[in-house]
Amino acid sequence: MSLKDVFEKNPNRRYIMFGGKGGLGKTTFSAATAYWLASQGKKVLVFSVDPQASLTDIFQKDIFGKGPVKIMENLWAQEIDADSHIKNYQGEIRKKILDMYGFDQIPEEIEDYIQAASAEPAMEESAIFDAVVDIIVEGKYDYYIYDLVPLGHALYYLSMAKVYDEWINKITKLREEMREYETMVAKIKRQKETDEDKILTELMYIKGRINASSGILTDKEKTAFFFVVVPEEMIILDTQKAAELFAKFDVPIAGYVVNRVLPTELHTQNVPAYLKNRLAMQDGYLDKIKVTLGDQVKGFVPELERDVTGLAMIEKLAKIMYG
Ligand SMILES: Nc1ncnc2c1ncn2[C@@H]1O[C@H](COP(=O)(O)OP(=O)(O)OP(=O)(O)O)[C@@H](O)[C@H]1O
Numbered sequence: 440m441s442l443k444d445v446f447e448k449n450p451n452r453r454y455i456m457f458g459g460k461g462g463l464g465k466t467t468f469s470a471a472t473a474y475w476l477a478s479q480g481k482k483v484l485v486f487s488v489d490p491q492a493s494l495t496d497i498f499q500k501d502i503f504g505k506g507p508v509k510i511m512e513n514l515w516a517q518e519i520d521a522d523s524h525i526k527n528y529q530g531e532i533r534k535k536i537l538d539m540y541g542f543d544q545i546p547e548e549i550e551d552y553i554q555a556a557s558a559e560p561a562m563e564e565s566a567i568f569d570a571v572v573d574i575i576v577e578g579k580y581d582y583y584i585y586d587l588v589p590l591g592h593a594l595y596y597l598s599m600a601k602v603y604d605e606w607i608n609k610i611t612k613l614r615e616e617m618r619e620y621e622t623m624v625a626k627i628k629r630q631k632e633t634d635e636d637k638i639l640t641e642l643m644y645i646k647g648r649i650n651a652s653s654g655i656l657t658d659k660e661k662t663a664f665f666f667v668v669v670p671e672e673m674i675i676l677d678t679q680k681a682a683e684l685f686a687k688f689d690v691p692i693a694g695y696v697v698n699r700v701l702p703t704e705l706h707t708q709n710v711p712a713y714l715k716n717r718l719a720m721q722d723g724y725l726d727k728i729k730v731t732l733g734d735q736v737k738g739f740v741p742e743l744e745r746d747v748t749g750l751a752m753i754e755k756l757a758k759i760m761y762g
């Protein structure tokens with residue numbers, strides 16, 4: 440089954456991800472896939488959570504922090520600016536504190552705390568996470584293509600969603616139990632109702648959002664996660680390990696795409712010994728890939744004559760990948 444077949448046979452899979460180690464072609468494949476789907480008349484958003492503005496490079500357009508930027512008919516690209524999300528966060532927190540406690544100014548100790556908390560790396564992660572949830576929940580596009588960060592990091596996001604979820608489950612449960620007691624006490628005191636539990640409402644809200652986004656990641660019906668690999672020994676080994684980890688997080692793997700395959704026509708040409716040797720090595724690794732991954736491999740993409748940047752190169756690659 441080709442990459443194109445995978446898409447055509449699973450029209451409900453609207454969340455597309457290319458994962459893999461650093462520099463193997465995740466952003467390139469994301470852009471080419473977005474381009475192909477858009478030219479099929481689908482409304483597509485390709486977005487990045489990587490602070491290193493990679494979509495800006497490939498589309499040769501300044502996208503960072505600008506919201507969805509239109510690239511061509513049906514195609515939008517977005518790069519999330521975590522810093523500005525953190526600033527908004529801080530603003531919201533200040534407002535909540537002012538509202539809740541009726542201060543007219545944030546006390547200095549609390550302001551210091553807000554500043555310190557924002558400098559935590561977890562804050563950036565959670566700002567990004569939040570922004571992604573916003574994009575997904577809005578649901579304006581036919582396809583969402585996640586331009587993922589390298590593997591280790593993607594796994595970190597997944598595990599974070601799981602930890603968050605468990606943590607929030609616990610607090611929510613505690614909170615609900617407390618709520619029961621409160622209602623009981625209110626009855627005894629013959630009060631009509633207890634005050635609305637603002638914290639519980641907030642927790643339920645966060646929980647709903649986490650479930651919405653991590654639910655997508657693990658939904659076979661809606662999500663396709665492709666691994667990008669290249670024909671090299673270490674990459675094959677690392678990818679196998681990563682695939683096992685992903686399985687632990689219940690991420691369904693839609694297939695593997697092999698990138699940077701040296702053009703096969705070189706075999707029949709009179710090439711220098713150096714290249715001959717590389718070709719032979721690559722053949723070995725390609726065989727290994729075919730044996731270990733079998734029909735999970737959905738495509739082989741050749742090494743092109745230059746980097747893939749700009750729409751003309753993206754189109755060229757999209758034609759190779761999707762015919
Ligand atoms: N088939 C190909 N032929 C030629 N160049 C390619 C091909 N695939 C990728 N490249 C080039 O390789 C470089 C890395 O690709 P890309 O940025 O897509 O990798 P990545 O997996 O997104 O990297 P990162 O992990 O840093 O996000 C880019 O310069 C890209 O243009």
Ligand SMILES: [Mg+2]
Nearest residue numbers: 465466493587
């Ligand atoms: Mg990238």
